[in-house]
Amino acid sequence: MAVTTTTHLNFRGAAREALAFYQSVFGGRTVVVTYQDAGNVQNESEADWVMWGEVVADDGFHVMAYDVPSPLAWDQGDNPFFVSVRGEDADEISALWQKLSHGSTVVRPLEAAPWAPLYGMLTDRFGVTWVVDVATPYRG
Template identity: 80%
Template structure:
Protein backbone atom coordinates (compact mmCIF):
# COMPACT_ATOMS: atom_id res chain seq x y z
CA UNK A 1 0.00 0.00 0.00
CA UNK A 2 1.14 3.53 -0.68
CA UNK A 3 -0.17 6.80 0.65
CA UNK A 4 -0.09 10.19 -1.07
CA UNK A 5 -0.91 13.52 0.49
CA UNK A 6 -2.22 16.48 -1.47
CA UNK A 7 -2.49 20.06 -0.36
CA UNK A 8 -6.14 21.16 -0.43
CA UNK A 9 -6.61 24.94 -0.44
CA UNK A 10 -9.84 26.64 0.61
CA UNK A 11 -10.94 29.95 -0.87
CA UNK A 12 -14.01 32.12 -0.94
CA UNK A 13 -14.67 32.86 -4.59
CA UNK A 14 -11.05 32.79 -5.86
CA UNK A 15 -10.45 29.05 -6.34
CA UNK A 16 -10.74 29.05 -10.14
CA UNK A 17 -8.35 31.98 -10.52
CA UNK A 18 -5.91 30.38 -8.09
CA UNK A 19 -6.02 27.01 -9.88
CA UNK A 20 -5.49 28.69 -13.26
CA UNK A 21 -2.53 30.62 -11.86
CA UNK A 22 -0.95 27.50 -10.33
CA UNK A 23 -1.41 25.66 -13.64
CA UNK A 24 0.39 28.52 -15.42
CA UNK A 25 3.29 28.18 -12.97
CA UNK A 26 3.61 24.41 -12.62
CA UNK A 27 1.97 23.12 -15.81
CA UNK A 28 -0.29 20.08 -15.85
CA UNK A 29 -4.04 20.01 -16.22
CA UNK A 30 -6.74 21.90 -14.37
CA UNK A 31 -10.10 20.37 -13.53
CA UNK A 32 -12.78 22.53 -11.92
CA UNK A 33 -16.34 21.47 -11.16
CA UNK A 34 -18.65 24.29 -10.10
CA UNK A 35 -21.58 24.09 -7.74
CA UNK A 36 -23.78 24.53 -10.82
CA UNK A 37 -22.02 21.62 -12.61
CA UNK A 38 -22.69 19.41 -9.59
CA UNK A 39 -26.32 20.51 -9.24
CA UNK A 40 -25.61 21.83 -5.75
CA UNK A 41 -26.37 25.55 -6.03
CA UNK A 42 -27.54 27.01 -2.74
CA UNK A 43 -26.72 30.62 -3.53
CA UNK A 44 -27.14 31.82 -7.15
CA UNK A 45 -24.26 34.28 -6.69
CA UNK A 46 -21.97 31.30 -6.02
CA UNK A 47 -23.18 28.96 -8.80
CA UNK A 48 -19.91 29.31 -10.74
CA UNK A 49 -17.67 28.89 -7.70
CA UNK A 50 -15.50 25.79 -7.58
CA UNK A 51 -16.97 22.90 -5.60
CA UNK A 52 -14.05 20.60 -6.48
CA UNK A 53 -10.89 21.48 -8.36
CA UNK A 54 -7.31 20.44 -8.88
CA UNK A 55 -4.15 21.00 -10.84
CA UNK A 56 -2.15 17.82 -11.49
CA UNK A 57 1.05 17.62 -13.49
CA UNK A 58 3.16 14.83 -14.89
CA UNK A 59 6.03 16.24 -12.80
CA UNK A 60 4.24 15.18 -9.59
CA UNK A 61 2.75 18.57 -8.72
CA UNK A 62 -0.76 18.24 -7.32
CA UNK A 63 -2.91 20.75 -5.48
CA UNK A 64 -6.65 20.77 -4.85
CA UNK A 65 -8.94 23.71 -4.11
CA UNK A 66 -12.54 24.73 -3.56
CA UNK A 67 -14.62 27.76 -2.70
CA UNK A 68 -16.15 27.56 0.76
CA UNK A 69 -19.83 28.55 0.37
CA UNK A 70 -20.94 31.67 2.22
CA UNK A 71 -23.31 29.62 4.38
CA UNK A 72 -20.25 28.02 6.05
CA UNK A 73 -17.81 29.83 8.31
CA UNK A 74 -14.43 30.51 6.73
CA UNK A 75 -11.42 32.55 7.69
CA UNK A 76 -8.14 32.22 5.89
CA UNK A 77 -6.39 32.99 9.14
CA UNK A 78 -2.85 34.09 9.72
CA UNK A 79 -0.29 31.62 8.36
CA UNK A 80 -2.54 28.56 8.70
CA UNK A 81 -0.26 26.57 6.37
CA UNK A 82 2.61 26.80 3.87
CA UNK A 83 2.82 24.87 0.61
CA UNK A 84 6.30 23.45 0.17
CA UNK A 85 7.77 22.73 -3.28
CA UNK A 86 11.07 20.86 -3.19
CA UNK A 87 13.21 19.71 -6.06
CA UNK A 88 16.75 18.71 -6.87
CA UNK A 89 17.20 20.97 -9.92
CA UNK A 90 18.11 24.58 -9.12
CA UNK A 91 17.13 25.82 -12.58
CA UNK A 92 13.67 24.23 -12.33
CA UNK A 93 13.05 25.64 -8.84
CA UNK A 94 14.27 29.08 -9.99
CA UNK A 95 11.90 29.01 -12.98
CA UNK A 96 8.95 28.03 -10.76
CA UNK A 97 9.91 30.79 -8.31
CA UNK A 98 9.99 33.42 -11.05
CA UNK A 99 6.54 32.41 -12.29
CA UNK A 100 5.01 32.17 -8.83
CA UNK A 101 6.51 35.50 -7.75
CA UNK A 102 4.38 37.46 -10.24
CA UNK A 103 1.99 39.53 -8.13
CA UNK A 104 3.34 37.97 -4.92
CA UNK A 105 4.95 39.40 -1.80
CA UNK A 106 8.42 37.98 -1.25
CA UNK A 107 8.88 36.97 2.39
CA UNK A 108 12.41 35.67 1.84
CA UNK A 109 14.18 35.88 -1.53
CA UNK A 110 15.19 32.69 -3.30
CA UNK A 111 18.85 32.40 -2.37
CA UNK A 112 21.32 30.02 -0.72
CA UNK A 113 20.59 29.09 2.90
CA UNK A 114 22.57 27.16 5.51
CA UNK A 115 20.38 24.10 4.94
CA UNK A 116 19.73 24.29 1.20
CA UNK A 117 21.44 25.42 -2.02
CA UNK A 118 18.36 27.60 -2.66
CA UNK A 119 15.49 28.53 -0.35
CA UNK A 120 12.79 31.18 -0.63
CA UNK A 121 9.33 32.05 0.67
CA UNK A 122 6.58 34.19 -0.83
CA UNK A 123 2.88 34.86 -0.37
CA UNK A 124 0.92 34.85 -3.61
CA UNK A 125 -1.91 37.19 -4.55
CA UNK A 126 -4.41 34.64 -3.18
CA UNK A 127 -2.88 34.73 0.31
CA UNK A 128 -1.15 31.33 0.03
CA UNK A 129 2.42 31.18 1.36
CA UNK A 130 4.79 29.05 -0.71
CA UNK A 131 8.21 27.73 0.32
CA UNK A 132 10.48 26.65 -2.54
CA UNK A 133 13.83 25.00 -2.03
CA UNK A 134 16.44 22.81 -3.61
CA UNK A 135 17.12 19.67 -1.64
CA UNK A 136 20.53 19.06 -0.20
CA UNK A 137 22.05 15.74 0.81
CA UNK A 138 21.74 14.98 4.51
CA UNK A 139 25.11 14.99 6.22
CA UNK A 140 23.88 13.87 9.66
Protein backbone atom coordinates (compact mmCIF):
# COMPACT_ATOMS: atom_id res chain seq x y z
CA MET A 1 0.00 0.00 0.00
CA ALA A 2 1.12 3.54 -0.67
CA VAL A 3 0.22 6.60 1.36
CA THR A 4 1.28 10.11 0.44
CA THR A 5 1.37 13.40 2.30
CA THR A 6 0.90 16.67 0.48
CA THR A 7 0.80 20.29 1.52
CA HIS A 8 -2.80 21.50 1.22
CA LEU A 9 -2.98 25.31 0.97
CA ASN A 10 -6.05 27.23 2.06
CA PHE A 11 -7.26 30.45 0.45
CA ARG A 12 -10.37 32.59 0.37
CA GLY A 13 -11.17 33.06 -3.32
CA ALA A 14 -7.59 32.91 -4.64
CA ALA A 15 -6.96 29.14 -4.94
CA ARG A 16 -7.44 28.99 -8.73
CA GLU A 17 -5.00 31.86 -9.25
CA ALA A 18 -2.48 30.30 -6.85
CA LEU A 19 -2.69 26.90 -8.55
CA ALA A 20 -2.19 28.50 -11.98
CA PHE A 21 0.85 30.33 -10.65
CA TYR A 22 2.37 27.19 -9.11
CA GLN A 23 1.74 25.29 -12.34
CA SER A 24 3.53 28.06 -14.29
CA VAL A 25 6.50 27.74 -11.95
CA PHE A 26 6.74 23.96 -11.50
CA GLY A 27 4.96 22.64 -14.61
CA GLY A 28 2.76 19.57 -14.42
CA ARG A 29 -0.99 19.27 -14.64
CA THR A 30 -3.66 21.16 -12.75
CA VAL A 31 -7.01 19.75 -11.65
CA VAL A 32 -9.68 22.08 -10.27
CA VAL A 33 -13.06 21.02 -8.85
CA THR A 34 -15.36 23.91 -7.96
CA TYR A 35 -18.11 23.89 -5.36
CA GLN A 36 -20.53 23.95 -8.31
CA ASP A 37 -18.85 20.88 -9.87
CA ALA A 38 -19.21 18.97 -6.60
CA GLY A 39 -22.80 20.04 -5.97
CA ASN A 40 -21.74 21.67 -2.71
CA VAL A 41 -22.60 25.36 -3.22
CA GLN A 42 -23.27 27.09 0.09
CA ASN A 43 -23.09 30.64 -1.26
CA GLU A 44 -23.94 31.37 -4.92
CA SER A 45 -21.18 33.98 -5.19
CA GLU A 46 -18.66 31.23 -4.32
CA ALA A 47 -19.95 28.55 -6.73
CA ASP A 48 -16.85 28.84 -8.95
CA TRP A 49 -14.42 28.81 -6.03
CA VAL A 50 -12.10 25.82 -5.75
CA MET A 51 -13.41 23.08 -3.47
CA TRP A 52 -10.47 20.86 -4.36
CA GLY A 53 -7.52 21.50 -6.63
CA GLU A 54 -4.00 20.32 -7.19
CA VAL A 55 -0.87 20.70 -9.29
CA VAL A 56 1.11 17.51 -9.88
CA ALA A 57 4.38 17.48 -11.85
CA ASP A 58 6.33 14.49 -13.15
CA ASP A 59 9.34 15.50 -11.02
CA GLY A 60 7.39 14.87 -7.81
CA PHE A 61 6.11 18.37 -7.07
CA HIS A 62 2.58 18.20 -5.65
CA VAL A 63 0.49 20.84 -3.94
CA MET A 64 -3.23 20.91 -3.18
CA ALA A 65 -5.42 23.96 -2.56
CA TYR A 66 -8.96 25.06 -1.87
CA ASP A 67 -11.02 28.15 -1.13
CA VAL A 68 -12.40 28.16 2.41
CA PRO A 69 -16.12 28.96 2.07
CA SER A 70 -17.36 32.09 3.83
CA PRO A 71 -19.41 30.26 6.52
CA LEU A 72 -16.11 28.85 7.89
CA ALA A 73 -13.60 30.90 9.84
CA TRP A 74 -10.41 31.63 7.95
CA ASP A 75 -7.43 33.84 8.50
CA GLN A 76 -4.41 33.49 6.24
CA GLY A 77 -2.10 33.77 9.23
CA ASP A 78 -4.00 31.27 11.40
CA ASN A 79 -5.11 28.54 8.97
CA PRO A 80 -2.97 28.73 5.82
CA PHE A 81 -2.53 25.00 5.17
CA PHE A 82 -3.58 21.42 5.88
CA VAL A 83 -1.55 18.26 5.60
CA SER A 84 -3.30 15.84 3.26
CA VAL A 85 -2.89 12.09 3.75
CA ARG A 86 -4.24 10.05 0.86
CA GLY A 87 -4.26 6.38 0.08
CA GLU A 88 -6.15 3.87 -2.02
CA ASP A 89 -7.03 1.35 0.68
CA ALA A 90 -9.96 2.19 2.98
CA ASP A 91 -8.73 -0.12 5.77
CA GLU A 92 -5.27 1.46 5.76
CA ILE A 93 -6.70 5.00 5.77
CA SER A 94 -9.13 4.09 8.56
CA ALA A 95 -6.28 2.68 10.68
CA LEU A 96 -4.23 5.85 10.18
CA TRP A 97 -7.27 7.97 11.08
CA GLN A 98 -7.79 6.02 14.32
CA LYS A 99 -4.19 6.61 15.40
CA LEU A 100 -4.09 10.24 14.30
CA SER A 101 -7.38 11.07 15.99
CA HIS A 102 -6.14 10.33 19.54
CA GLY A 103 -6.22 13.64 21.41
CA SER A 104 -7.49 15.50 18.35
CA THR A 105 -10.52 17.61 17.57
CA VAL A 106 -12.54 16.06 14.75
CA VAL A 107 -13.62 18.74 12.28
CA ARG A 108 -15.38 16.27 9.99
CA PRO A 109 -15.70 12.56 10.82
CA LEU A 110 -14.08 10.02 8.51
CA GLU A 111 -16.99 8.88 6.37
CA ALA A 112 -18.21 8.68 2.79
CA ALA A 113 -18.44 12.00 0.95
CA PRO A 114 -19.80 12.85 -2.51
CA TRP A 115 -16.21 13.16 -3.80
CA ALA A 116 -14.49 10.28 -1.97
CA PRO A 117 -15.31 6.85 -0.48
CA LEU A 118 -13.83 8.10 2.82
CA TYR A 119 -12.99 11.68 3.81
CA GLY A 120 -12.31 13.25 7.19
CA MET A 121 -10.64 16.25 8.76
CA LEU A 122 -9.18 16.71 12.23
CA THR A 123 -6.90 19.06 14.13
CA ASP A 124 -4.33 17.19 16.18
CA ARG A 125 -3.19 18.10 19.67
CA PHE A 126 -0.34 20.13 18.15
CA GLY A 127 -2.71 22.37 16.18
CA VAL A 128 -2.02 20.78 12.77
CA THR A 129 -5.09 20.18 10.62
CA TRP A 130 -5.06 16.93 8.66
CA VAL A 131 -7.27 15.99 5.71
CA VAL A 132 -7.45 12.19 5.39
CA ASP A 133 -9.11 10.44 2.47
CA VAL A 134 -9.27 7.55 0.07
CA ALA A 135 -8.05 8.90 -3.27
CA THR A 136 -10.19 8.54 -6.35
CA PRO A 137 -9.63 10.08 -9.76
CA TYR A 138 -11.77 13.12 -10.57
CA ARG A 139 -14.14 12.35 -13.43
CA GLY A 140 -15.64 15.80 -13.99
